[in-house]
Amino acid sequence: MRILSPPRRRPGRVWLLAALLCALPAVVQAQPSALRSPEKAFQRFTLPNGLEVIVIQNHFVPLVTIEIAVRNGSFTEGPEYAGLSHLYEHMFFKANEKYPTVSAFQARMNAIGALYNATTREEVVYYYFYLPSKNLAQGMEFMSDAIQKPKFLPDELEKEREVVIGEFDRHESSPLFAFSREMDVATWGDLITRKQPIGQRPVILSATPEKMRYIQHKYYIPNNSALFVAGDVDSAEVYKLAMKHFTSWKRGADPFKTDPPPMAAPLKEKKLVTVASPIDYALVQYQWHGPSVGLDNKSTYAADVFIYILNQRQSRFQKRLVESGLCQGASNGYYTQRYVGPISYSVTTTSGRIEEARRALWEEIQAFDSPDYFTDEELESSKTHLRMESLYESEETSEWVNTPAFWWSTTGLDYYVGYIDNLAKVTREDVQAYIRKYVKGKNYVLGITTNASALRAANLNPKEVLQ
Amino acid sequence: MNHSLSLPALLSTLLLSSAALHADVDPSDVPRNVRHFTVNGVEVIHRTSDPANHVIVAKTFLRGGTSALPALVSPAVHELALEVPVLSGPQGMNREAFQREQERLAIGLSIAPGRDFSTYTLRCTDEAFERSWELYTGIILRPQVDETELRNAKDRKALALRNREENPEAYAEFLADSVFFAGHPYGRFAYESDIAPITAGELADHWKSLFQKSRMLVVVVGNIDSATIAARINATLGTLPQGDYVDVPLPPPTAARMPRLVIRPTAGGRTVTNYLAVRHLAPNQSDSLFYPFMRLASFLAGTLFREIRVDRNLSYAPDADFTQARQSYGRISVSTTLVDSVWRTTKREVIDFFRDNVIADQYITSGLDGWMTSRYLREQTNESQANELGRAQLYTGSWRNAYGVIHGISTITPEQMNLAAQRYLKSFTIVIVGDPDKIDRKTYVVSDFGK
Numbered sequence: 045m046r047i048l049s050p051p052r053r054r055p056g057r058v059w060l061l062a063a064l065l066c067a068l069p070a071v072v073q074a075q076p077s078a079l080r081s082p083e084k085a086f087q088r089f090t091l092p093n094g095l096e097v098i099v100i101q102n103h104f105v106p107l108v109t110i111e112i113a114v115r116n117g118s119f120t121e122g123p124e125y126a127g128l129s130h131l132y133e134h135m136f137f138k139a140n141e142k143y144p145t146v147s148a149f150q151a152r153m154n155a156i157g158a159l160y161n162a163t164t165r166e167e168v169v170y171y172y173f174y175l176p177s178k179n180l181a182q183g184m185e186f187m188s189d190a191i192q193k194p195k196f197l198p199d200e201l202e203k204e205r206e207v208v209i210g211e212f213d214r215h216e217s218s219p220l221f222a223f224s225r226e227m228d229v230a231t232w233g234d235l236i237t238r239k240q241p242i243g244q245r246p247v248i249l250s251a252t253p254e255k256m257r258y259i260q261h262k263y264y265i266p267n268n269s270a271l272f273v274a275g276d277v278d279s280a281e282v283y284k285l286a287m288k289h290f291t292s293w294k295r296g297a298d299p300f301k302t303d304p305p306p307m308a309a310p311l312k313e314k315k316l317v318t319v320a321s322p323i324d325y326a327l328v329q330y331q332w333h334g335p336s337v338g339l340d341n342k343s344t345y346a347a348d349v350f351i352y353i354l355n356q357r358q359s360r361f362q363k364r365l366v367e368s369g370l371c372q373g374a375s376n377g378y379y380t381q382r383y384v385g386p387i388s389y390s391v392t393t394t395s396g397r398i399e400e401a402r403r404a405l406w407e408e409i410q411a412f413d414s415p416d417y418f419t420d421e422e423l424e425s426s427k428t429h430l431r432m433e434s435l436y437e438s439e440e441t442s443e444w445v446n447t448p449a450f451w452w453s454t455t456g457l458d459y460y461v462g463y464i465d466n467l468a469k470v471t472r473e474d475v476q477a478y479i480r481k482y483v484k485g486k487n488y489v490l491g492i493t494t495n496a497s498a499l500r501a502a503n504l505n506p507k508e509v510l511q
Numbered sequence: 512m513n514h515s516l517s518l519p520a521l522l523s524t525l526l527l528s529s530a531a532l533h534a535d536v537d538p539s540d541v542p543r544n545v546r547h548f549t550v551n552g553v554e555v556i557h558r559t560s561d562p563a564n565h566v567i568v569a570k571t572f573l574r575g576g577t578s579a580l581p582a583l584v585s586p587a588v589h590e591l592a593l594e595v596p597v598l599s600g601p602q603g604m605n606r607e608a609f610q611r612e613q614e615r616l617a618i619g620l621s622i623a624p625g626r627d628f629s630t631y632t633l634r635c636t637d638e639a640f641e642r643s644w645e646l647y648t649g650i651i652l653r654p655q656v657d658e659t660e661l662r663n664a665k666d667r668k669a670l671a672l673r674n675r676e677e678n679p680e681a682y683a684e685f686l687a688d689s690v691f692f693a694g695h696p697y698g699r700f701a702y703e704s705d706i707a708p709i710t711a712g713e714l715a716d717h718w719k720s721l722f723q724k725s726r727m728l729v730v731v732v733g734n735i736d737s738a739t740i741a742a743r744i745n746a747t748l749g750t751l752p753q754g755d756y757v758d759v760p761l762p763p764p765t766a767a768r769m770p771r772l773v774i775r776p777t778a779g780g781r782t783v784t785n786y787l788a789v790r791h792l793a794p795n796q797s798d799s800l801f802y803p804f805m806r807l808a809s810f811l812a813g814t815l816f817r818e819i820r821v822d823r824n825l826s827y828a829p830d831a832d833f834t835q836a837r838q839s840y841g842r843i844s845v846s847t848t849l850v851d852s853v854w855r856t857t858k859r860e861v862i863d864f865f866r867d868n869v870i871a872d873q874y875i876t877s878g879l880d881g882w883m884t885s886r887y888l889r890e891q892t893n894e895s896q897a898n899e900l901g902r903a904q905l906y907t908g909s910w911r912n913a914y915g916v917i918h919g920i921s922t923i924t925p926e927q928m929n930l931a932a933q934r935y936l937k938s939f940t941i942v943i944v945g946d947p948d949k950i951d952r953k954t955y956v957v958s959d960f961g962k
Contacts, residue, residue, distance in 0.1 A: 104561050107887035146821055157880025159888070176883050203824040210827030213784035214846050217777070219677045322779025324673050357598075357610045367659060372667045394670070425614040432617035436634065439566055439892040 082438050084461050086448065087279050089286075093295045094267025097286045098448060098457070100274035102441045108275035109442045110183045111172035112191050113449035116263040118241040119167045119305045119383050125259075127243015130164040131208050131251050132259050136171055137162070138200045141193035146200065149190075156182045163446070164241045167381055168453035174442050177276035181285055187271075188289035191264065196253040208248050215242055220327070223319040223493040230315045230489040231331050231386060235308050238383065262303075265296035270452045274445040308333060308384040311487035314510040319493045325372070326398045326494035326502075328405060329390035334482050337382045337455040341466075346478035347378035347387065349470045352426035353418045360417060361408055365391055371401050382454055387482060395498035402492070402509060413479040415472075423475075427467050434464065536915035545900070547910060550741045551749030552724040556900050556910050557740050558732045560893055567640050567733030569633040569647065570897040571748075572905060574726045574758055576625045578696035578837070584717070586624070587668060587701035588709055592717035593622040593629060595664050599657035601649030606657050609646070618643045620650070626697050627837045628905055629721070634894060637734055648747035654718045656711040665706050672703040676778045680786045680846065683775075683944040687788035687842075690773055691940040693766040697838060723754025730901045732893040761838050767792050771940045772955045774947045785850040785945025789843035789857075793833055793935050796907050801839075802919035803927035804935060806875060808833035808841060809882075810928075811861060811936075818860045819845060825853050837906065841935065850943055851954040865932040869925045882917055 086100045116129045137160065143149040153160060158173040171191070175183045215221055225240075232239045271290065273282045311333060335343035354361040354376050365374040371391040379385040389409055393401040411417055438444045451460035490509060494502070545558045560566075577586040597620050600609025613620065619634035631651070635643035676682045685700070692698030729748065731740050767790070776782070793808070794800040812831040819829035826847040833841050847853045889895050903913035941955055 104564070105887040105890050107884065107891070150817075150821075154878045154881060157878070157882075157884045159881065159884050174884050174888060176880055176887065179880065203821075206824040207820055207827050210784070210824075210847065213848060214680075214827060217679055217783040217786075217846070219779070322781075323677050325670055356614050358607050358614070366663065369659075369663060369666065372663075372670050392670075421611065421615065425611070428615065428617050432636065435636065436566060436619070439564065440895075441891060442888055 082435065083448075083463055088457065089283060091266065091286060091291055093291055093293055094265075095286070095290050095293065096270040096452070096457075097282065097290075098270060098272045098452070099277065099279045099282045100272070100441065100445060100448070101277060101279065102274065103276045106177045106276045107174060107442065108177040108180050108183065108273065108277050109172055109174050109445050110180075110187050111170055111272040111274070111445050111449055112187060112269055113168055113170040113272065113453050114263055114269045115167070115300070115453045116169045116259065116268075117165050117167050117453075118243070119238050119381075120263065120299070120303075121237050121243070123237050123244075124247065125255065126237040126240070126247045127208070127212075128247065128251055128255055128259060129169055130241050130243060131204065131248055132256055133162045133164045133169050133171070134204045134208055135194060135196055135201065135256060136190055138204065139195040139197050140189050141195065142189040144195065152186060156186065158183060158186070165450070166239060166241060167383070168450055170446060170449045170453075172442075172445070180273075180277060180281070184273075184282075184285040184289050188293070191269070192293050194256070194260065196256040198253055201251065201253055201256065205249055205251055209245065212242055212245060212248070219322050220493065223317075223321055223327070223491060226317045226319050227329065227331060227489060227491045230317050230491070231311070231333070232308055235306060238305060238308075261296065262299045265299075266290065266293040267295045268299060270449065272445050272449055272452075274441050305383050307336070311489070314487050315489045316504065316506045316510055317489060317491040318499060318504055319491070320496035320499050321493045323493070323495055324395065326393050326395050326401070326492065326498065327390060328393065328398060328402045329388055329491045330405065330409065331489045331491065332387040332483050332486055334378050334385045334387040335478070336384050337380060337459060340481075341459065342474065343478045343481060344378075344380055344385075345463075345466045346470050346474040347385075347482075348380075348430060349423070349426045349467055350412075350475050350478065351376055351378060352429045353422050353475070356422055356425060359422060360411075364408055365401070365404055370397065370404055374405070380454060395494045395501075398492060398494065398498070398502045398504075399509075402490075406511065409483065413476040413484055415476075418472075418475075420472075423470075423472060427470070430467055431464050536911050537918040540914040540917060541911050542914070545910060546737050547904075548737070548741070550744045552753055553744050553748045553751075554724075554728045555740065555744060556728070556730045556904060557737050558730075558896060558900065559736070560732055560734050560896075562734050564734060564893065565636045565638070566893050567633075567635055567637055567643075567731070567735055568893040568897050569644070569729065569731045569733075570894070570901060571631045571651070571722075572728040572730065572901045573629045573631070573721045574627075574728070574756060574905065575721070576627045576629050577699055578626045578761065579759070580699065585701055585705035585709075586699050587705040588713060588717055589629070590624045590701060591661070591664055591668065591709060592714040592721070593624055593631065595656050595661050595714055596650055596654040596718055597622055597631065598660045598664070599650075599655050601646065602653035602655045604649070606655075606660070612642075613646070616642060618646065620647065628901075630901070632894065632897075640733075640735065644743055644747075648743075651722050652747060652750065654715060656714050658711060661709075661711055661714070665709060668701070669703050669706045672701060672706070679777045679782075679944045680844075682778070683786035683788040683942050684844070686773060686775060686944065687790050687940060687942040690771050690942060691767050691790035691840070692764060695764045695766065695838070696761060697764070697836075698766075723752050723756060724748070725754040725756040727751075728901055728904060730897040730904075732897045732900075758837075764792065764838055767840070767940065768938050770938050772952065773940075773942045774950055774952070775942070775944050776947055777945055782946035782949075784846050784848050785943055785950070787843070787845045787847065787850055787853060788942045788944075790940040791841045791935060791938060793835075793839040793841045794931065795837065795839050796835065796912075800927060800931040800934065802916075803923045804931040805833060805835075805916070806920045806923055807865060807928050807931050810865065810870065811841075811843075814861050814864070815843065815845075815857060818856055819847075819853060823852075823856060825849050825856065829853070829857075835902075835906065850945060850949075851951050854941070854954055862932075862936050865929070866936055869929045872925050875923065875925055875928060876921060879917065879921055882920060886916060 088098045090096050156179040158175040160173045162171040365371045371393045373392040376389045378387045391401050391405050547556050600606050616639045621632045623630045633647040794804045815829045815831045819825045826845045829845045831843045845853050899913040900910045904910040
């Protein structure tokens with residue numbers, strides 16, 4: 045069970061699939077299958093209770109992944125629930141009405157050859173089992189019992205709180221944890237709990253079965269969830285099994301109509317964050333509020349394309365910052381989210397070159413929207429990279445299924461189906477517009493971390509470094 | 512897909528190992544679309560993939576690795592010698608043009624230095640294969656060491672080595688390997704002081720010493736026919752010098768036979784949680800206890816998880832695994848605020864349990880579907896298949912043994928597994944990175960580990 049930090053880039057993976065899909069009942073929305081548009085090569089249908097079912101076929105190995113995604117995660121958490129989506133995720137693997145003890149649950153997984161895990165992100169939680177495809181029917185039934193009928197036994201919850209705190213400890217022992225937390229606080233302010241899936245220690249330690257039930261009844265409903273079945277499966281068989289095991293799951297009220305998550309307000313000022321960390325290098329990072337899916341999709345595509353323009357080794361960005369020898373690494377990211385995704389640009393350098401590196405990074409950022417900042421070839425190579433990387437990643441179906449699950453929750457599957465096509469349409473002007481709308485002239489957070497003595501020696505003055 | 516092998520007559524091709532089936536491999540588990548042959552002195556394994564899969568992977572395994580380096584050659588030289596030429600592109604091509612073409616075609620070129628062997632890998636699509644192969648083999652045949660790439664690679668390496676202690680988990684694992692393999696070829700590591708003296712000439716020479724046919728095993732997985740592969744290899748890698756490399760036996764891991772306890776404080780002095788890293792010897796693939804131990808390792812991981820996490824909630828992340836290599840070993844790792852309790856439980860409820868008890872046959876033979884799942888997970892991508900085939904060939908002498916695990920573990924006896932526990936679950940090297948003041952050394956009395 046994992047907490048994932050925002051990736052440097054969006055996990056835009058796609059799937060390669062031949063046109064092998066068989067016909068399904070009328071509820072199926074048939075998607076065109078194209079060799080080079082694998083993000084379109086799946087079938088989807090919706091059960092009467094609102095559960096979306098997505099089938100991805102790959103018959104190369106007799107393996108199936110059964111995954112449930114739920115629109116839950118830290119974006120649904122106010123301060124009193126900070127970290128409880130993640131704790132709930134852990135409780136999924138405990139007793140339920142069908143398997144009344146952890147031992148019984150584990151024994152059943154062992155019997156059907158299921159390996160499992162789950163992930164909590166900001167805007168999605170997903171659970172998955174890998175198992176031999178011959179055990180598909182048993183796996184579907186097992187998933188149905190686990191998602192619908194958790195018991196939240198007090199003694200098991202008490203134990204699992206400690207386990208989650210142990211996970212928190214691991215995060216906190218990372219040398220850059222404190223810096224990362226301070227950057228989040230400066231970037232998100234009062235909405236900090238909405239952006240940190242790992243949550244807050246006191247809230248985790250005080251979690252109760254009642255709070256778990258609250259989450260269950262509010263978010264763990266079929267019309268707020270999607271079932272992904274990927275691998276060596278037949279769509280018609282999946283449809284039958286989904287109808288058999290999941291139609292009894294009772295739908296509920298749309299949680300986002302009654303309790304919509306707040307949208308982060310724009311940053312009101314420029315902020316400097318400095319944190320002493322036990323490291324012998326320096327990290328300089330700029331962070332902005334970026335576009336939100338649903339409000340400005342066009343900018344989300346431009347943001348993704350721009351990431352790989354900057355990442356190319358012969359880009360102006362890399363040549364100035366890294367190839368010159370000034371920095372040992374330069375990275376950038378945009379994390380696609382419905383409720384404001386962050387944009388970041390950062391460099392790693394030696395402790396003695398902090399200001400030199402910061403200034404160079406800043407100058408590059410200021411030039412991002414200049415007409416000749418990148419070449420036409422770099423623009424096209426970026427699009428190729430995104431398309432081909434999707435192709436490569438889609439080979440590993442068991443992992444790749446997390447990608448459409450992420451998109452389903454955050455953006456909706458239609459966004460994902462058109463993703464590669466829309467990347468291909470991004471122009472130089474789109475990138476410039478994106479930079480001007482979200483980066484140039486906008487308030488930001490500048491973070492710098494290095495060891496304490498180097499930080500003192502750097503003598504950073506906010507008036508000088510916050511231009 | 513079942514390709515027939517119809518190679519041009521000019522190739523000195525020889526089908527290999529067609530009858531060298533490992534005793535533990537069920538023939539029905541072995542795929543039919545794998546060919547093993549030599550082309551002009553280059554050993555090749557080729558597996559065709561599903562036509563719907565347009566990814567092609569070519570992976571060159573280089574026998575030797577860091578454990579076979581001459582005494583005066585730092586592992587840092589080996590690592591940079593692989594890294595920098597791959598960033599620089601082939602001689603006769605401008606570095607910038609090379610990198611731009613690599614981006615334009617989305618060609619993946621990667622290296623992985625290792626103890627027993629290192630790899631240099633190409634990943635591309637079938638439509639870009641011809642040009643990708645030219646670049647991939649161009650670097651092998653005509654390497655260059657660009658001075659800018661060298662300087663920056665050295666800076667990155669030095670920075671990483673300088674900060675090796677900053678992450679307590681990674682540091683604990685590094686320290687455990689250092690102590691466990693002290694004096695053994697596996698115990699050789701790069702240090703920051705090794706970096707500055709490294710020259711471009713040194714890297715170029717080292718590269719040439721690696722890419723000799725006697726060291727190489729080329730594994731290709733993709734939707735491409737064997738004749739095409741053979742022809743391309745003949746024209747490129749076939750022109751490399753044969754060399755005379757042979758694996759020499761590894762010396763016995765002397766230090767690994769002695770129990771050790773090493774405790775180090777967390778870098779920066781603030782300990783949030785402790786990291787426990789444990790090592791012990793494990794059977795090599797030629798050992799009759801190899802599969803019994805593999806099954807035992809699975810029980811160990813499961814029991815550790817249950818005892819430490821599920822039943823006692825002492826840790827989020829208890830883990831045990833089995834590293835299969837020319838010198839195999841076992842690892843246990845746990846992050847915990849209650850490290851003494853974790854070790855007491857691990858020793859008493861997990862290690863001693865398996866040493867002192869013979870597990871009933873029904874438990875040993877149950878759960879085979881989980882092993883099938885693990886196997887299928889490893890077979891999903893062309894690159895993971897190339898890894899499996901190459902590792903089996905180099906470690907056991909037959910790629911077929913990549914498919915022998917299920918048969919191997921399903922035919923062991925309870926007594927064999929108990930013998931594996933008694934023989935290998937002992938003489939632990941224990942490393943803790945955390946707060947030394949809160950660790951009771953008496954908990955780790957090592958005298959009872961060596962029996």
